[in-house]
Amino acid sequence: MTARGFALACALLLLSADSAYAQDYARNGFYVGVAGSIGIDTAVEDELEKLTGVGVDIDEAGGLHARLGYRFHPRISTEFHFEWLDDADISFQAAGGKDAATLERFTYTANAKAYLLTGPFQPFLLAGVGLMRIKFRFDPPPPPPPGSPILPFIGDKTEEDFAVRFGGGVEIYATEKIAVNLDASYVLPTGNLKDFDYISIGFGAQYRF
Numbered sequence: 296m297t298a299r300g301f302a303l304a305c306a307l308l309l310l311s312a313d314s315a316y317a318q319d320y321a322r323n324g325f326y327v328g329v330a331g332s333i334g335i336d337t338a339v340e341d342e343l344e345k346l347t348g349v350g351v352d353i354d355e356a357g358g359l360h361a362r363l364g365y366r367f368h369p370r371i372s373t374e375f376h377f378e379w380l381d382d383a384d385i386s387f388q389a390a391g392g393k394d395a396a397t398l399e400r401f402t403y404t405a406n407a408k409a410y411l412l413t414g415p416f417q418p419f420l421l422a423g424v425g426l427m428r429i430k431f432r433f434d435p436p437p438p439p440p441p442g443s444p445i446l447p448f449i450g451d452k453t454e455e456d457f458a459v460r461f462g463g464g465v466e467i468y469a470t471e472k473i474a475v476n477l478d479a480s481y482v483l484p485t486g487n488l489k490d491f492d493y494i495s496i497g498f499g500a501q502y503r504f
Contacts, residue, residue: 319471320413320414320415320417320468320471321366321369321370321410321413321414321417322366322369322503323365323366323367323368324365324366324503324504325363325364325365325366325503325504326362326363326364326365326366326372326374326501326502326503326504327361327362327363327364327501327502328361328362328364328476328499328500328501328502329359329360329361329499329500330359330360330361330476330478330497330498330499330500331357331358331359331497331498331499332357332358332359332360332378332379332380332495332496332497333355333356333357333358333495333496333497334355334356334357334358334380334383334400334493334494334495335355335493335494335495335496336353336355336383336398336491336492336493337492337493337494338490338491338492339353339398339490339491339492340352340353342490343385347387349387349388350387350388351385351386351387351388352385352386353383353384353385353398354383354384354385355383356380356381356382356383356398356399356400357380357381358378358379358380358381358400359378359379360376360377360378360379360495360497360499361376361377362374362375362376362377362406362501363375364406364408366503369410369413370409370410370411370413371407371408371409371410372407372408372410373405373406373407373408374405374406374408375403375404375405375406376402376403376404376405376406376423376425376460377401377402377403378400378401378402378482378495378497379399379400379401379402380399380400380401380402380493381399382397382398382399382432383397383398383399384396384397385397385398395433396431396432396433397430397431397432398429398430398431398432398491399429399430399431400427400428400429400430400491400493401427401428401429402425402426402427402428402458402460402482402495403425403426403427404423404424404425404426404458404459404460405423405424405425406421406422406423406460407421407422407423408420408421409421415467415468416465416466416467416468417465417466417467417468417474418463418464418465419463419464419465419466420462420463421460421461421462421463421464421478421480422459422460422461423459423460423461424457424458424459424460425457425458425459425460426455426456426457426458427455427456427457427458427482427484427488427491428453428454428455429453429454429455429488429491430451430452430453431452431454432451432452433451454487454488455488456484456485456486456487456488456489457484457485457486458482458483458484458485458488459482459483460480460481460482460483460495461480461481461483462478462479462480462481462495463478463479463480464476464477464478464479464480464497465477465478466501471503472502472503472504473500473501473502473503474500474501474503475498475499475500475501476497476498476499476500476501477497477498478495478496478497479494479495479496479497480494480495481493481494481495482494482495
């Protein structure tokens with residue numbers, strides 16, 4: 296190889312390395328994200344119908360979620376995830392279909408995320424554990440059925456219990472530092488909140504440091 300050829304090969308190698316670094320979407324580091332959320336109840340509506348003996352309708356709840364995480368491997372990160380779902384209106388047929396109660400949720404989980412790809416398009420799976428807090432309000436509060444397990448939530452009550460979250464989504468990078476993300480997860484609480492599970496759908500933006 297001539298000196299000129301060797302120099303050209305070295306230059307191409309350096310350019311290739313620089314290009315690979317410039318496209319490093321899976322590097323280690325912190326990230327933050329914010330997104331809008333939609334919460335879809337999966338069980339509490341049926342449980343309320345069993346307890347009251349009348350038809351019940353619960354609106355989908357809108358809200359926000361935020362995450363702070365650290366990526367310590369090209370395919371693995373951990374994060375703290377907070378989600379708030381605003382008051383979902385609850386109506387009862389016995390009340391003429393009028394809104395008679397509301398349900399508000401706060402969910403805090405520590406998640407682990409596994410990335411299936413490491414380029415600008417990164418689908419992922421996630422699982423987390425944490426806490427759910429709900430605020431359940433009747434207005435005005437009706438008398439609860441005798442022995443009803445919904446009794447702790449009659450009136451204006453706050454309750455919390457252990458919860459798990461699992462699901463997946465995708466991060467799509469516009470630049471090294473900015474991505475949009477779409478995710479869907481199932482939140483499953485336990486104990487007194489076991490019937491308040493829901494599906495969470497989020498869409499937002501993320502910044503990589």
